[in-house]
Amino acid sequence: MSTHAPDSLPDEQRIVITGVGLTAPNGNNLTEYRQALLRGQSGVSNYEIRYVGPTLAGVCKFDALRYQSKKDLRRGTRAGSVGIYAAGEAIADAGLEWSSVEKSRVGIYLGVTEHGNVETENEIFLLKGYDYDTAYWSHHHNPRTVANNPAGEVSLNLGVTGPHYTIGAACAAGNAGLIQGAQMLRLGDCDLALAGGVSESIHTFGIFASFKAQGALASHADPTKASRPFDVNRNGIVVAEGGCVFVLERLSDARARGAKIYGELAGYAINTDATDFVLPNPDRQAECIQLALTRAGIAPRDIDIVSTHATGTGQGDAQECAALRKAFAESDKTFFNNTKSFIGHAMGAAGALELAGNLPSFVDGMCHATINVDELDPDCALTTLVTNEPRPIGQCEYILNNSFGMLGINSAVIIRRFA
Amino acid sequence: MIASEIRDEILDILGDIAPDEDLSNLADDKPFREQLELDSMDFLDIVMELRKRHRIQIPEEDYTHLASMGSTVAYLEPLMKDIAKK
Numbered sequence: 334m335s336t337h338a339p340d341s342l343p344d345e346q347r348i349v350i351t352g353v354g355l356t357a358p359n360g361n362n363l364t365e366y367r368q369a370l371l372r373g374q375s376g377v378s379n380y381e382i383r384y385v386g387p388t389l390a391g392v393c394k395f396d397a398l399r400y401q402s403k404k405d406l407r408r409g410t411r412a413g414s415v416g417i418y419a420a421g422e423a424i425a426d427a428g429l430e431w432s433s434v435e436k437s438r439v440g441i442y443l444g445v446t447e448h449g450n451v452e453t454e455n456e457i458f459l460l461k462g463y464d465y466d467t468a469y470w471s472h473h474h475n476p477r478t479v480a481n482n483p484a485g486e487v488s489l490n491l492g493v494t495g496p497h498y499t500i501g502a503a504c505a506a507g508n509a510g511l512i513q514g515a516q517m518l519r520l521g522d523c524d525l526a527l528a529g530g531v532s533e534s535i536h537t538f539g540i541f542a543s544f545k546a547q548g549a550l551a552s553h554a555d556p557t558k559a560s561r562p563f564d565v566n567r568n569g570i571v572v573a574e575g576g577c578v579f580v581l582e583r584l585s586d587a588r589a590r591g592a593k594i595y596g597e598l599a600g601y602a603i604n605t606d607a608t609d610f611v612l613p614n615p616d617r618q619a620e621c622i623q624l625a626l627t628r629a630g631i632a633p634r635d636i637d638i639v640s641t642h643a644t645g646t647g648q649g650d651a652q653e654c655a656a657l658r659k660a661f662a663e664s665d666k667t668f669f670n671n672t673k674s675f676i677g678h679a680m681g682a683a684g685a686l687e688l689a690g691n692l693p694s695f696v697d698g699m700c701h702a703t704i705n706v707d708e709l710d711p712d713c714a715l716t717t718l719v720t721n722e723p724r725p726i727g728q729c730e731y732i733l734n735n736s737f738g739m740l741g742i743n744s745a746v747i748i749r750r751f752a
Numbered sequence: 753m754i755a756s757e758i759r760d761e762i763l764d765i766l767g768d769i770a771p772d773e774d775l776s777n778l779a780d781d782k783p784f785r786e787q788l789e790l791d792s793m794d795f796l797d798i799v800m801e802l803r804k805r806h807r808i809q810i811p812e813e814d815y816t817h818l819a820s821m822g823s824t825v826a827y828l829e830p831l832m833k834d835i836a837k838k
Contacts, residue, residue: 403771408793469804472796 337600338630339749344585348515349751351592352427352580353689354419358391358573358676362422366686367693369675370701371723375557376676377571382538383458385545389556390535391573391677400490410452410477411533413486415576415682416443420487420527427580427592429525431491440523441484441497442513443578444506444530446680446738448499449478450537483531487578495523503738504642505603506530507577507684508746512601514581524586529685531576540680544570547611549646551677560678561705562643562650562671563713563720570644571677577685595692599731599749600629606741613649618656618735618743625733625745626660634664635731636747638700640687641671642735643713644678651712653735658715668726669718671703684736688746694729695750753832758825765801769794780822802828806835 339347353363358376360366369376380390397406397414400421406414420441424431456474463469476482481498488497496517502509507530514528534540544550551569553559560571587594602624606614626633639657643650661667672687673679679686694700706720734746753761763775766788773788784790798818802808808831810818817827 404769404789407768407771463804468809469800471800472793 336630337598337628339597339599341630344588345583346519347584348518348581348598349584349587350579350595350692350748351582351587352423352429353577353595353692354422354424354426355575355577355686355689356393356395356415356418357575357679357686358393361393361395363426363689363693366690370672370690371699373702373704373721374675375560375704376573377556377559379556380535382535382541384538385541388541389551389553389559389571391571391575391679392535393574405490408473409486410482411536411574412445412448412483412531415533415574416483416487416531416578417490419529419531419576419578420491423527423578423580429580434525436492437494438524439493439495440514440517440526441487441493442510442517442526442528443484443487443499444502444508444510444681444684445480445483445499446503446506446532446534448480448482450539451533452477454537454539487527502744503740503742504678504680504683505736505738505742505744506681507686507688508601508734508736508744509603509684511579511581511685511688511746512603512744514579515598515601518581518583526581527578528581529576529578530681530683532574532680532682534680535572535574540572544572551645558705560645560674562641562645562674562703563654563710563718564706565708565710567645567647567650567710569646573677573679575676575679575682575686577682577689579685594751596695596732596748597751598746599631600625600747601745602628603742603744606743608741611739613652613737614741615652615656615659617741618653618737619659621743622656622660622733622735622745625747629747631731632663633661634666636661636664636667636733637726637729638691638694638732639667639669640691640732640734641669641703642737643671644673651710653737654713654715665717667717668700668724669715670701672701674704684734684744684746687736688732688734688748691732691734692748694726694732698725698727698729699723700726753835753837755825755829757837758828758832759821762798762821762824765798768801769797778821781820783819784821806832808832
């Protein structure tokens, strides 16, 4: 089996994170977002969408015009706009002099859970007003709904002429985008990767209606209490929008330009349940985690923080906890937290946003909590689950980020403190 | 609609399509493309908006008439003479 253990690799194969750009329902940059996570500040609010009516969602309030003209905003998609904002912020954060970056050597790899539903629903809604005469169907529909749209809009915005595409990986997409970027850097297909995930999912009624039909859409009188993974009274998912883009570079390049380094990719794995359309499989999840650990050349007890995927569904949370108990049976020093409890489920962005929210732990030595655990579900009991209040954990060396999705896709990414 | 009202309607549509542009000094006798950043998708937006707002069908072979404000208004005058200003 190939190893990704950083110490076994030359600098040209070691991948580091040198920039973070994001928009989350509770913050529009890493500093704001981290402060909100440590403060216990939820980003979930009341929300209304056609046909479904009043519901709850994680809504982002970033300044879209910071990086886009009004015309580009009108022509493009929300996912594209989210991606452009996050990419622009990531480049600024990385301290890159963009005008001197060779654009043909930049790759854009954005994870998406789905794309095109928003535009298709909007067009059909408008078409109803014209008695379904397709002469009124927009010529913008195809460029807005092609699967590469969010990454393509980022490339247009930044003038990137290297590869761009999205990675469709359900709710594991944020991790998958990062993994794809790292792989392309290792292959030499690009010298700088803008990698992560985006979600515009709160603008499609279909995702709300489908979760509702599945009995998996969260409700609560207090929106900030609605996303409650591991609580015995959890009742489903809060859908969120958002985006997170990492600047990834080979360590040799990052060192050459004196870049700030947030952390280093130590290992990763993606595998598949092959058992059900929606129900997770804890055995495969545990295998995925174990594979990432093996590739990183470390043991479970080397992991300081596990950023769990748990979404607030009855079965999903319990299944993940079963997988975690299996994978971390030998570790009493690994803490578990959950970011969806703050922002809801940001779908294609979830994995990337949840990893980003934990990266400052390498510096501040804190593990943010999973909030809204009023009564811990015994099926979700993990002795080192950090509930409701952040916890000082001392020097953090490794973070493992779980992200799982429908059709049985599992992913785990391990980031190591760069010293 | 009379010519001046059609011109106002086109300006309103351009305001939606090209929201970053200053339309106050648009010269009627010069092509839009020499004065504004418009591409083929934008011209299709003009066609679509006229269709949606006024049910006017503009055949593809007539798109060349939409090159400037002057030629657009001249082309639309007979098509919009019976349409009331909203």
